[in-house]
Amino acid sequence: MSDSSPPRPAHPTLAEYRAIAQPPEVRNRRSAEHWVADVYLRDISPYLSRPLVRLGLSANAVTGLMILSGWAAAGSLLIPGLVGVVLAVFFGQLQMLLDCADGEVARWRGTFSPAGTFLDKIGHYTAESLIPIALGVRAAGGFGDLDGHYGWTTLGALLAVLILLNKALNDFVHVSRTFSGLPRLADSAETAAPRPGLVARLRRIARFIPFHRLYHSVELTLLALVAAIVDIVAGSAWGGLAGTRTLLVVLLPLALLAVIGHFVTIMASSRLRA
Template sequence: MPQSSPRPDRPTLAEYRAIAQPPEVRARRSAEHWVADLYLRDLSPYVSRPLVRLGLSANAVTYVMILTGWAAAGALLIPGIAGAVVGVVLGQLQMLLDCSDGEVARWRNTFSPVGTFLDKIAHYTTESLIPIALGVRAAGGLGDLDGHYGWTTLGALLAVVILLNKALNDFVHVSRTFSGLPRVADSAETAAPRPGLVARLRRIARFVPFHRLYHSVEMTLLVLVAAVVDVVAGSAWGGLAGTRTLLVVLLPLSVLAVVGHFVTILASSRLRA
């Protein structure tokens, strides 16, 4: 691991941002989630800078991020709107910590494969546990699973499809490495499919970006909306009309997202020298 370069003991916010939030990081195609652009990057230095002063490493912050994501999924097991609200808050907190661990790493100039590995663990596990929790909610909760295993099965299937969709990007890097090719550039030009039918369909899909629904932030927000619908709809569909409808809609859309992602990768230059 590289040695940390000298830094001011008590940097000003401007000094800290210049190193922890360089423009080239936020300019990467897949670097920022929309909530990070909207407000979390404005808040994250107020979290990561104190963590630096406390002596926490970037990996330590990532461990906390992992636990926060798991807690967000676990909160969804609490019935009703209360559990959904807690899930949303924890989902936002996980993204705030996701911003913060990278800032700590850049400030300390400490980067390693361990950090990347832990970040993958955080997102893969959280974004598979949330649909499983959604399936349990649709079944009526942990205390009412008997006779409702169809809903938990749908939640588990959704989790598998989401994992596959996330893994496709990693498959690209693995395939290039095994073929002796350099790491592919993280740019819109590289990811874009060659001119043709796939490129046209991809442009159309931008107007209905349902493939973005499967991040922990979006999923917890959708669960909250569904919980509100459950209350408004009353006893319809076992008092879970919103939650069950959400699960039924998300599963086929996730399959469509995987197929589109797969075809787009093959039609792009990402697997070519």
């Protein structure tokens, strides 16, 4: 692709790098930042992405590392005990850090492409579906104890399907508008807001209990850690997996409610109107 951006300094200061890699218009987008990015990851991500630029890595290569980190978060949940969930939390945080870094590398290099967006989607969709599947296997007692516990793996798979559907709804909006010849939507709260009425009131209430935000890899791995601690505290109750199994049982109906609410909100907004 052609690059009309001005030449970048060979050895930028951190301030020079941040000015290009982390412009305000990116950080201020409605859906651009996860809360951990706002809280601390954007403060440290340049310390990772700037060396990656110097090493010659492309933005897509960094996205590839992000994908592997998400898969590692899911795979870690298959390791019994606290070790597995602690590793899952680490890789979940690393995935989000690399998700910040790949965009910074792309902005510094001035290299943006559909392939990069595609790979980013692959990373988030696969991680956020593999983690609940791994959580179901964990709730069943691991691969060595699946016989007679397939109900838990089924719950994990159903949770994965609901999470995928909820994530896909926003993409469905963009695809539908493209097929209808409509312009791309602005990424703003005003565009996403439903028209005044019952749905808008319910949406405002839901902000006080944001359970629909529990299904990102960061939240899922943190919840898995809390559940593993409960497993230890509860001892032999419910097969020694009381926390993990309770988490799975609670997350599934909440995910269904999140999907329904998301669908209704989209239909009540102006996003699908010409």
